Structures are given as C-alpha cells and as structure tokens.
Amino acid sequence: EIIIALDKSQIEKLPHVMDQLEGTTAHVKIVPGIYDFILGRVRTTQILGSPLIEIFPRILSPAETFIKRLFDISFSLIALLITSPVLFVIGVLIKLNSSGPVFFRQERTGRDNRSFWCYKLRTMYVNNDSDLKQATRNDSRITRIGRFLRDTSLDELPQFFNVLIGNMSVVGPRPHMLKHTTDFSAEVDKFMVRHKIKP
Numbered sequence: 001e002i003i004i005a006l007d008k009s010q011i012e013k014l015p016h017v018m019d020q021l022e023g024t025t026a027h028v029k030i031v032p033g034i035y036d037f038i039l040g041r042v043r044t045t046q047i048l049g050s051p052l053i054e055i056f057p058r059i060l061s062p063a064e065t066f067i068k069r070l071f072d073i074s075f076s077l078i079a080l081l082i083t084s085p086v087l088f089v090i091g092v093l094i095k096l097n098s099s100g101p102v103f104f105r106q107e108r109t110g111r112d113n114r115s116f117w118c119y120k121l122r123t124m125y126v127n128n129d130s131d132l133k134q135a136t137r138n139d140s141r142i143t144r145i146g147r148f149l150r151d152t153s154l155d156e157l158p159q160f161f162n163v164l165i166g167n168m169s170v171v172g173p174r175p176h177m178l179k180h181t182t183d184f185s186a187e188v189d190k191f192m193v194r195h196k197i198k199p
Contacts, residue, residue, distance in 0.1 A: 003052065005031040018055070023185060025112045025195045028055045059196045068169065075170050076163035083157055090121060090145075090154060097145040100126040103158055107131070108175035111198045116167040118175055119158040123149050132179060168199055175199035 002021065006014060021028050029045065029052040045052050060068065091102040104122040107115045123146030124130065124139075135142060135150075142150065149155040162168035168175065173194040176184065185191045 001027045001029070003029045003031065003047070022190050023192050025192050027058055027196075029053060030055055068171075069166070072163050072166075072169050076160040079157075079160045080164070083160075086154070087121075087157055090149065090157075093145050094122055094143075098125055098143045104130070107178055108199065109178060109181040109195060110167050110175060111195060113181075113192065113195050115178060116162070116175075118168070119161050121149055121155040121158060122146070123155050131177060134177070134180075166198075169197070172197055172199045 108118040110116040124141040
C-alpha cells in the first residue's frame with residue numbers, strides 16, 4: 001500500500017509516479033490537495049483521521065472478500081468430495097501410463113504478485129522444461145492419458161485444493177507461470193492489475 005503526499009513544488013512528479021505504479025499491484029492513496037491530477041477510479045478513505053484519496057483501490061471490499069471466501073470454501077469442499085473417486089481412478093491411470101508423480105505442481109503468480117504452488121494432475125512425461133516452455137498442441141512431452149485430461153480439463157481438478165487452501169478462487173483470472181508474468185507485464189499495459197485479486 002502506497003501513500004503519496006507530495007509537496008506543491010513536487011506536483012509535476014505525480015504523472016511519472018502514477019505511470020510507474022500502474023505496472024504494480026499496489027493500492028495507491030493520495031493526500032488531498034491535488035485533485036486536478038487525479039485520473040481513473042477514485043475512492044476516499046482515512047488513515048489516523050487524515051483524509052486520503054484512493055487512486056488504485058482494492059477490487060473487493062472486506063465484506064465482499066469474506067463472502068467470496070465463504071463461497072470458495074463451500075464450493076471447493078463439495079467439488080472435492082464429488083470428484084474424489086474420479087481423482088483416484090485418474091491417479092491410477094497416470095501411474096500406469098508413465099513413471100513419475102500423479103500430481104504436478106508449478107509456481108504461479110497469485111494475488112499481490114505473490115507466488116504460490118499451483119496443483120494439477122500430471123499430463124506430461126517428467127521433463128526439465130515445464131517451468132519455461134508452455135505445452136503446444138502436438139507436444140511430444142504429453143502422455144496418452146495426459147492428452148485426454150487436457151482435452152477434458154480434468155487435469156485442473158486438483159486446483160480445488162488451491163481454492164481450499166486460499167491461494168486461488170473459483171472465479172478469477174488465469175494464474176500464469178512466473179516467467180509469463182514477467183514477459184507479459186513488460187509487453188501489456190496495466191497487466192499487473194489482474195493480480196489484485198486471487199487467480
């Protein structure tokens with residue numbers, strides 16, 4: 001969370017500061033007195049009794065965040081209970097099809113640009129490129145059962161564990177590999193705004 005309190009003599013720096021902060025997940029607030037320079041969505045708040053203007057406010061209020069979390073816990077618990085027999089059968093098929101673990105984990109970018117371990121069912125032969133090279137349509141690394149899991153999106157089922165843990169949500173933007181977040185944020189304006197909420 002960033003609070004900007006510029007002196008009148010420094011006011012010309014504000015546009016540059018704002019441009020820099022657009023590429024982050026920071027929640028930005030400005031001490032009043034510079035209304036003419038404010039662009040975008042604003043909200044007023046206070047800190048220790050002093051008024052502040054939020055330039056890049058939080059996406060959800062505390063009440064909305066609580067309701068969303070309650071939904072995530074309930075939904076993911078029900079989903080895991082219903083799909084647990086399916087997960088068991090798929091796990092056996094994965095082990096029979098190729099050597100390696102049933103689950104695949106990869107570091108992804110989460111809320112506030114914090115990384116987390118995202119869980120999936122393993123769809124590839126064990127390889128060293130999984131964190132750098134995205135799968136393609138006819139990727140030779142994909143196993144026979146893995147192709148079916150990808151086509152049906154069943155490989156995503158373990159992400160309900162992520163939802164239950166609290167680093168993902170049932171509804172949210174897709175979490176990218178860390179390398180992709182770095183690459184895309186350099187190419188796409190305001191790309192980091194998507195990381196103000198859980199993926």
